[in-house]
Amino acid sequence: MTLAEGVQLVAFGILTAMTLGGALGVVLLDNIVYSAFLLGGVFTSMAGLYILLNAGFVAAAQVLVYVGAVNVLILFGIMLVNKEQEFTPIKQAWVGKVATGGVCVGLFALLTASVLNTPWAISAEVPTGEMATVVIGIHFFTDYLLPFELASVLLLIALIGAIVLARREFIPDVAPGEPASEALQLPERPRELVSSVPGSEPGR
Amino acid sequence: MLGFLKQVGDYAKESLQAAKYIGQGLSVTFDHMSRRPITVQYPYEKLIPSERFRGRIHFEFDKCISCEVCVRVCPINLPVVDWDFDKTTKKKNLKHYSIDFGVCIFCGNCVEYCPTNCLSMTEEYELASYDRHELNYDNVALGRLPYKVTQDPMVTPLRELAYLPKGVMDPHDLPPNARRAGQMPQEILEAAQKAAPKETKTES
Amino acid sequence: MNQGIDLQGSFVNALVDLGISPGAASALWLPLPMVVILIGATVSIFVTVWLERKISAAAQQRIGPEFAGPLGTLQAAADGIKLIFKEDITPAKADPILFTLGPAIVVIPVFLSYLIVPFGQNLVITDLGVGIFLWIALSSIAPIGLLMSGYSSNNKYSLLGGLRAAAQSISYEIPMALAVLAVVLMSNSLSTIDIVNQQSGYGILGWNIWRQPAGFLIFWIAALAECERLPFDLPEAEEELVAGYQTEYTGMKFGLFYVGSYVNLVLSALIVSILYLGGWESPISVSWLASLIGVSETTPWLQVITASLGIMMTLFKAYALVFIAVLLRWTMPRIRIDQLLDFGWKFLLPVALVNLLLTAALKLAFPVAFGG
Ligand code: SF4
Ligand code: SF4
Numbered sequence: 001m002t003l004a005e006g007v008q009l010v011a012f013g014i015l016t017a018m019t020l021g022g023a024l025g026v027v028l029l030d031n032i033v034y035s036a037f038l039l040g041g042v043f044t045s046m047a048g049l050y051i052l053l054n055a056g057f058v059a060a061a062q063v064l065v066y067v068g069a070v071n072v073l074i075l076f077g078i079m080l081v082n083k084e085q086e087f088t089p090i091k092q093a094w095v096g097k098v099a100t101g102g103v104c105v106g107l108f109a110l111l112t113a114s115v116l117n118t119p120w121a122i123s124a125e126v127p128t129g130e131m132a133t134v135v136i137g138i139h140f141f142t143d144y145l146l147p148f149e150l151a152s153v154l155l156l157i158a159l160i161g162a163i164v165l166a167r168r169e170f171i172p173d174v175a176p177g178e179p180a181s182e183a184l185q186l187p188e189r190p191r192e193l194v195s196s197v198p199g200s201e202p203g204r
Numbered sequence: 205m206l207g208f209l210k211q212v213g214d215y216a217k218e219s220l221q222a223a224k225y226i227g228q229g230l231s232v233t234f235d236h237m238s239r240r241p242i243t244v245q246y247p248y249e250k251l252i253p254s255e256r257f258r259g260r261i262h263f264e265f266d267k268c269i270s271c272e273v274c275v276r277v278c279p280i281n282l283p284v285v286d287w288d289f290d291k292t293t294k295k296k297n298l299k300h301y302s303i304d305f306g307v308c309i310f311c312g313n314c315v316e317y318c319p320t321n322c323l324s325m326t327e328e329y330e331l332a333s334y335d336r337h338e339l340n341y342d343n344v345a346l347g348r349l350p351y352k353v354t355q356d357p358m359v360t361p362l363r364e365l366a367y368l369p370k371g372v373m374d375p376h377d378l379p380p381n382a383r384r385a386g387q388m389p390q391e392i393l394e395a396a397q398k399a400a401p402k403e404t405k406t407e408s
Numbered sequence: 409m410n411q412g413i414d415l416q417g418s419f420v421n422a423l424v425d426l427g428i429s430p431g432a433a434s435a436l437w438l439p440l441p442m443v444v445i446l447i448g449a450t451v452s453i454f455v456t457v458w459l460e461r462k463i464s465a466a467a468q469q470r471i472g473p474e475f476a477g478p479l480g481t482l483q484a485a486a487d488g489i490k491l492i493f494k495e496d497i498t499p500a501k502a503d504p505i506l507f508t509l510g511p512a513i514v515v516i517p518v519f520l521s522y523l524i525v526p527f528g529q530n531l532v533i534t535d536l537g538v539g540i541f542l543w544i545a546l547s548s549i550a551p552i553g554l555l556m557s558g559y560s561s562n563n564k565y566s567l568l569g570g571l572r573a574a575a576q577s578i579s580y581e582i583p584m585a586l587a588v589l590a591v592v593l594m595s596n597s598l599s600t601i602d603i604v605n606q607q608s609g610y611g612i613l614g615w616n617i618w619r620q621p622a623g624f625l626i627f628w629i630a631a632l633a634e635c636e637r638l639p640f641d642l643p644e645a646e647e648e649l650v651a652g653y654q655t656e657y658t659g660m661k662f663g664l665f666y667v668g669s670y671v672n673l674v675l676s677a678l679i680v681s682i683l684y685l686g687g688w689e690s691p692i693s694v695s696w697l698a699s700l701i702g703v704s705e706t707t708p709w710l711q712v713i714t715a716s717l718g719i720m721m722t723l724f725k726a727y728a729l730v731f732i733a734v735l736l737r738w739t740m741p742r743i744r745i746d747q748l749l750d751f752g753w754k755f756l757l758p759v760a761l762v763n764l765l766l767t768a769a770l771k772l773a774f775p776v777a778f779g780g
Contacts, residue, residue, distance in 0.1 A: 057538050063546070072574055130536075232739070
């Protein structure tokens with residue numbers, strides 16, 4: 001075993017441990033903020049695994065998209081929406097838990113089956129390595145054109161949807177139907193118009 | 205279409221203008237870099253406070269008649285005048301007097317209105333202390349003679365900008381008798397006095 | 409193309425001559441450039457801090473640091489020593505793990521990005537195929553660290569500062585990436601070496617700044633925003649947020665933020681000089697001069713001169729940009745958060761897109777000048 005192979009093996013072990021541990025942490029931890037940060041760790045270690053597979057471009061894209069954008073957005077969501085909510089214990093909550101457990105076990109069984117059924121053989125093809133960017137580009141514009149375009153249309157839809165949601169032209173100061181609160185009004189502001197003609201003041 | 209183009213054109217024009225202003229600002233900052241520093245190396249060099257500098261207040265205990273005018277004219281009723289009435293002499297007997305310089309705004313009203321001139325403004329401004337209660341000066345502390353920049357052998361006194369000869373910006377290495385720009389106050393007074401007798405003569 | 413000097417090859421050859429196996433020699437070589445760059449980046453902080461203080465002082469008619477070392481050059485070292493010896497306080501209700509991790513996550517990607525900064529044809533730690541893209545990806549990690557430190561400080565100013573920092577770097581990453589994309593379009597490669605080589609040959613006239621003036625401005629503005637330099641320093645706006653996400657930090661943890669921000673500034677300046685100012689190329693092409701005198705490009709002494717000149721040139725350009733950044737700091741008032749986001753999304757982004765489209769069109773029209 002040469003030095004490079006040893007380094008690769010150790011790196012693979014560390015990255016796998018980080019991915020699995022992080023993923024378990026994401027699911028099992030109570031604190032949602034920890035889960036979000038650990039998710040970033042999982043994404044980063046996956047980028048490391050891509051590097052081990054000689055896919056530097058994919059690794060960088062993984063870091064840029066998942067760590068830099070998706071994870072930050074998740075964190076934003078968590079940190080900006082800190083609405084304290086009382087959780088009332090629901091009766092028959094166990095039904096939901098059992099259903100979730102069933103789905104998870106089924107998913108796991110499916111994945112196991114596909115892992116066991118796949119003939120794992122190390123392909124003899126030479127990895128593209130440095131030229132990966134070019135190869136990916138060519139694939140995007142030839143045989144993967146439709147999925148690529150569909151993905152971009154999907155993203156465009158999401159973008160426009162977000163703009164429509166965020167773009168409210170006019171936010172009324174007082175919600176209709178709700179009496180205006182007096183807390184923010186100045187006390188010295190005249191409440192009634194006083195007539196300038198003597199003798200005709202209201203209340204005389 | 206044309207309206208849209210006009211909008212774009214206006215926007216571009218505004219952007220260019222903003223860029224121009226930023227460039228102007230940069231050139232001003234750049235120009236300042238070629239000017240000489242006006243630093244006063246503080247603990248070793250100090251500026252001589254100007255005439256009518258409003259520093260720490262000096263108080264003469266024996267002159268005070270406990271009239272409390274200073275308290276009344278003070279915007280924050282700051283001076284504390286502690287007296288009792290001596291029935292035998294039928295005079296107020298001043299026991300303590302104190303001003304808290306942590307609260308004083310150095311407006312000089314008390315000095316201006318004191319009927320016996322027992323308050324005066326000094327040119328002492330180094331009032332820093334480790335405890336804000338130390339800033340509450342009693343009549344002993346108020347009666348101390350002020351520190352003078354010109355009498356400290358450790359300090360190089362420097363003249364302020366307004367007291368420099370015409371055209372000189374740097375107070376270092378000034379000849380000791382260099383005359384400041386403009387007329388001295390006593391010269392203005394003399395000129396006024398010379399002019400005044402004539403007026404009185406013509407009037408009478 | 410001139411290969412320049414091959415330090416790695418000479419080092420390995422020398423060790424092999426000493427009787428060490430080639431593999432071990434290569435392994436011995438591995439950490440050397442990293443250590444050199446690490447030390448170089450750290451020293452660059454000292455220089456930058458000193459420059460920033462002196463230039464700020466000059467712009468404000470002050471003297472600046474004077475007593476620590478000759479002309480105050482050791483002021484940054486004094487600051488560093490002070491920070492190291494300060495008590496390391498974790499606020500009582502802060503989250504200790506995230507609080508400690510935050511600064512590290514901010515600093516590490518910045519140092520990692522030095523991987524791809526070339527100082528000469530062979531003077532780079534790794535000539536990655538993804539080159540400049542790696543830098544963009546790495547710089548997108550920092551917001552996570554900022555959010556982490558902002559959240560874990562358990563302080564509203566910190567949280568607001570962290571959120572602002574993250575929003576700011578996400579928004580300015582996009583115009584920056586688009587500006588880089590236009591450059592990459594012309595050089596047909598993401599590798600920083602190729603980007604510089606594409607600009608070489610014509611001296612100062614070959615630099616990308618002439619072909620990408622808009623891109624240069626967009627990139628520099630976005631880079632300043634990424635570094636949180638003054639017109640865009642609102643994550644730590646003193647008047648509003650105390651010190652933003654750094655509020656609760658003391659000692660070396662604060663020092664890490666400080667180091668990170670200055671290293672990031674130097675890094676951005678280096679990247680700008682590589683992308684737009686011809687990297688290690690001198691304004692007058694050295695190879696052209698050499699051919700004028702009639703010296704071969706592979707002459708050893710010429711190669712040494714070229715390499716050292718390249719390093720000097722890269723650093724000189726970077727520090728000239730740092731100078732502009734400091735000057736801008738004392739010229740521009742801080743902009744508001746809504747102005748910041750408006751500027752990023754409504755001005756820089758469309759302009760960067762138009763720039764990209766124009767570059768593509770020009771590349772099709774004039775393949776000679778715009779890298780066919
Ligand atoms: S006004 Fe003057 S005399 Fe009267 S109490 Fe104050 S200090 Fe004393
Ligand atoms: S200087 Fe002004 S504020 Fe201070 S004690 Fe006198 S009147 Fe009051």
